Amino acid sequence: MAMKAHLIIKREYxxxxxxxxxxxxTIVAPILMLLIYSIPVLxxxxxxxxxxxxxxxxxxxxxxPEFLATLTDTLKDGQPKYLVRDARPVDGDxxxxxxxxxxxxAADELDVALEVPADVLEDGKVDYISKNVLNxxxxxxxxxxxxxxxxxxxxxxxxxxxxxxxxxxxxxxxxEQKITKSGILEEKEVAGxxxxxxxxxxxxYFMLISWGVAVQRSVIEEKSSRVIEVxxxxxxxxxLFIGKIFGLGALGFTQIGIWSVIMLAIGFxxxxxxxxxxxxxxxxxxxxxxxxxxxxxxxxxYAAIFTIIGAVCSTEQDAQQLQIFAMLPLIxxxxxxxxxxxxxxxxxxxxxxxxxxxxPMLMLARISVAEPPMWQILLSIALLAVSIWGVxxxxxxxxxxxxxxxxxxxxxxxxxxxxxxx
Amino acid sequence: MPERGPIERKVVAASPLxxxxxxxxxxxxxxxxxxxxxxxxxxxxxxxxxxxxxxxxTLIRMIMRIIYPDTGDIQIFGLPLTEASKDRIGYLPExxxxxxxxxxLDLLTFFGEIKSMKRTDAxxxxxxxxxxxxxxxxxxxxxxELSKGMQQKVQFIATVMHSPELIILDxxxxxxxxxxxxxxxxxxxxxxxxxxxxxxSTHMMDQVEKLCQRICLIDKxxxxxxxxxxxxxxxYGHNAVTIRFEGDGAFxxxxxxxxxxxxxxxxxxLRLRDxxxxxxxxxxxxxxxAIHKFExxxxxxxxxxxxxxxx
Numbered sequence: 001m002a003m004k005a006h007l008i009i010k011r012e013y014x015x016x017x018x019x020x021x022x023x024x025x026t027i028v029a030p031i032l033m034l035l036i037y038s039i040p041v042l043x044x045x046x047x048x049x050x051x052x053x054x055x056x057x058x059x060x061x062x063x064x065p066e067f068l069a070t071l072t073d074t075l076k077d078g079q080p081k082y083l084v085r086d087a088r089p090v091d092g093d094x095x096x097x098x099x100x101x102x103x104x105x106a107a108d109e110l111d112v113a114l115e116v117p118a119d120v121l122e123d124g125k126v127d128y129i130s131k132n133v134l135n136x137x138x139x140x141x142x143x144x145x146x147x148x149x150x151x152x153x154x155x156x157x158x159x160x161x162x163x164x165x166x167x168x169x170x171x172x173x174x175x176e177q178k179i180t181k182s183g184i185l186e187e188k189e190v191a192g193x194x195x196x197x198x199x200x201x202x203x204x205y206f207m208l209i210s211w212g213v214a215v216q217r218s219v220i221e222e223k224s225s226r227v228i229e230v231x232x233x234x235x236x237x238x239x240l241f242i243g244k245i246f247g248l249g250a251l252g253f254t255q256i257g258i259w260s261v262i263m264l265a266i267g268f269x270x271x272x273x274x275x276x277x278x279x280x281x282x283x284x285x286x287x288x289x290x291x292x293x294x295x296x297x298x299x300x301x302y303a304a305i306f307t308i309i310g311a312v313c314s315t316e317q318d319a320q321q322l323q324i325f326a327m328l329p330l331i332x333x334x335x336x337x338x339x340x341x342x343x344x345x346x347x348x349x350x351x352x353x354x355x356x357x358x359x360p361m362l363m364l365a366r367i368s369v370a371e372p373p374m375w376q377i378l379l380s381i382a383l384l385a386v387s388i389w390g391v392x393x394x395x396x397x398x399x400x401x402x403x404x405x406x407x408x409x410x411x412x413x414x415x416x417x418x419x420x421x422x
Numbered sequence: 423m424p425e426r427g428p429i430e431r432k433v434v435a436a437s438p439l440x441x442x443x444x445x446x447x448x449x450x451x452x453x454x455x456x457x458x459x460x461x462x463x464x465x466x467x468x469x470x471x472x473x474x475x476x477x478x479x480t481l482i483r484m485i486m487r488i489i490y491p492d493t494g495d496i497q498i499f500g501l502p503l504t505e506a507s508k509d510r511i512g513y514l515p516e517x518x519x520x521x522x523x524x525x526x527l528d529l530l531t532f533f534g535e536i537k538s539m540k541r542t543d544a545x546x547x548x549x550x551x552x553x554x555x556x557x558x559x560x561x562x563x564x565x566x567e568l569s570k571g572m573q574q575k576v577q578f579i580a581t582v583m584h585s586p587e588l589i590i591l592d593x594x595x596x597x598x599x600x601x602x603x604x605x606x607x608x609x610x611x612x613x614x615x616x617x618x619x620x621x622x623s624t625h626m627m628d629q630v631e632k633l634c635q636r637i638c639l640i641d642k643x644x645x646x647x648x649x650x651x652x653x654x655x656x657x658y659g660h661n662a663v664t665i666r667f668e669g670d671g672a673f674x675x676x677x678x679x680x681x682x683x684x685x686x687x688x689x690x691x692l693r694l695r696d697x698x699x700x701x702x703x704x705x706x707x708x709x710x711x712a713i714h715k716f717e718x719x720x721x722x723x724x725x726x727x728x729x730x731x732x733x
Contacts (some may be wrong), residue, residue, distance in 0.1 A: 226519030
């Protein structure tokens with residue numbers, strides 16, 4: 001007797017791929033997300049920013065010219081960022097000029113006034129006068145330009161060649177080189193690994209949740225449309241269970257496929273971006289393989305759990321309250337991810353990545369940034385497979401009983417009892 | 423279950439199509455089905471009767487192994503229901519449902535396929551049935567766009583399109599208008615003539631009288647009476663006589679065989695006591711009045727139903 005699961009897989013796949021919701025979650029949602037994320041990035045690139053009008057009141061008379069000469073920054077549109085003014089009192093009355101500058105700031109004719117005291121070389125403080133003294137970007141950059149000028153003056157006063165000093169006190173530079181089995185990776189590629197790890201884990205997280213919920217929804221729909229009895233008079237519950245999980249799993253795989261094609265297409269169409277990204281993001285086929293493996297295994301595990309939720313609930317609202325049990329083991333690894341990425345070979349990360357519920361996301365993260373020993377990867381897959389086996393057997397039994405139950409949601413004790421039925 | 427020897431196998435081959443032995447099922451302590459045993463012969467139309475909540479649906483679900491009996495056993499085609507024998511059964515559940523988003527023809531094709539029909543066969547057979555039930559113009563519509571009655575007809579097609587040896591219908595007439603109920607009845611009789619076995623549950627007695635050879639009346643999970651329509655009427659029904667005559671019929675009311683009299687104007691309807699012989703009434707009446715009409719009326723299943731269930 002041939003299994004009829006393939007018919008159900010086919011139906012689930014064909015019916016769902018035609019749905020608008022599939023089109024939306026596959027094409028529209030990612031585009032929207034991309035747009036939302038790209039707004040700040042685009043803003044950074046295309047919004048020129050504001051010009052800063054700055055006046056320097058230099059009581060030493062030797063600092064201002066050289067300092068102002070360093071403020072050559074330009075905005076995105078090529079305009080100078082700083083509009084500078086060397087404020088020298090004609091009559092030598094610095095105090096009155098200071099008052100005038102303050103009045104200018106109050107009248108919005110000036111943004112910043114810097115008063116360099118006469119004893120600046122003896123550690124006197126420079127007054128930074130502005131309506132906004134918390135603009136880190138400006139204070140930091142002005143401070144970093146002013147300091148070398150002052151230091152240079154101090155050296156000059158002691159008769160020391162400041163250029164010589166700068167040359168001799170130059171710091172040591174590091175060139176990070178990561179040793180992997182395939183050779184030496186350059187600094188840039190280390191950053192690329194990080195990005196890959198985060199992106200992969202996020203994709204997995206998103207996929208496991210959305211397709212797990214899809215399975216749950218499909219089970220509830222089967223119940224609420226009361227079609228389940230007709231189905232059970234023709235096929236075994238096993239076939240229905242397998243059909244739902246694999247039909248929707250195949251749809252999830254299709255989604256990954258569509259995204260891959262789109263990403264490749266975008267990559268090829270903008271060759272400049274490709275070159276830039278390709279220089280440090282290098283996704284190896286092995287990593288893609290692991291993404292696939294952990295998606296499939298993770299999906300089976302979580303789909304079985306979501307199936308239990310769907311089988312014991314009669315409505316979507318009911319199910320939403322129970323969803324947390326399936327969500328929690330997915331959210332936790334997301335929170336642990338950054339620790340694991342930072343210390344991929346630590347004992348804690350190793351143990352966490354071997355916990356079957358966390359394995360898909362955390363082992364994938366470790367594989368992306370480090371090279372965990374093969375025995376750990378195989379062990380994680382073995383543990384995951386055993387868990388899937390156990391959870392699927394349990395959930396198939398709960399499914400068998402639960403799909404015919406309507407109305408009040410059963411308690412945990414009752415669900416456990418269901419799993420003991422033949 | 424011990425393995426069957428060769429001798430027992432012969433018995434199985436000769437055994438009825440559906441054999442239910444002392445089946446019990448309780449929900450939360452209440453016995454929905456309580457020790458029911460039935461055997462249903464091949465080629466018969468078998469009616470399961472009973473008031474709402476009597477346990478008909480529970481019994482049918484157990485026959486389909488959608489739920490399992492607590493005790494007792496059920497065999498179909500001489501075996502407990504197997505995966506393979508599901509293809510030989512058509513089942514219309516009381517809780518009717520379809521995949522609402524699917525187009526009617528696709529839906530029926532799918533239902534045919536899961537009964538192991540070939541895709542192309544399923545599609546052409548489904549089209550023929552849609553044509554026959556005046557649904558051809560909705561073949562490309564989504565199931566959810568159909569009226570309730572139409573949906574029910576689609577479900578009926580799904581039940582019989584693979585021409586199953588055993589057809590099980592749970593309250594098939596509920597929700598159908600008289601015209602469509604007649605269409606359904608004709609199709610059932612057609613399958614019957616071709617030798618298919620039909621089990622159906624209902625609380626509509628006139629359908630039972632028209633269709634069934636054998637019935638089982640269930641109340642509160644228990645079997646109240648079971649047998650052929652004729653034997654049940656004979657055993658449980660009171661005899662009644664309709665008589666039209668000329669002359670003074672007052673004496674009829676005094677006869678010991680008569681339990682009650684209903685004057686219907688031109689005729690008198692006499693309800694007789696248990697075991698009374700209508701022929702004696704005819705003989706006595708013939709001596710006193712001129713008889714124009716004398717008819718022995720059969721008790722209706724409806725009357726028996728009401729009496730047995732309330733009694």
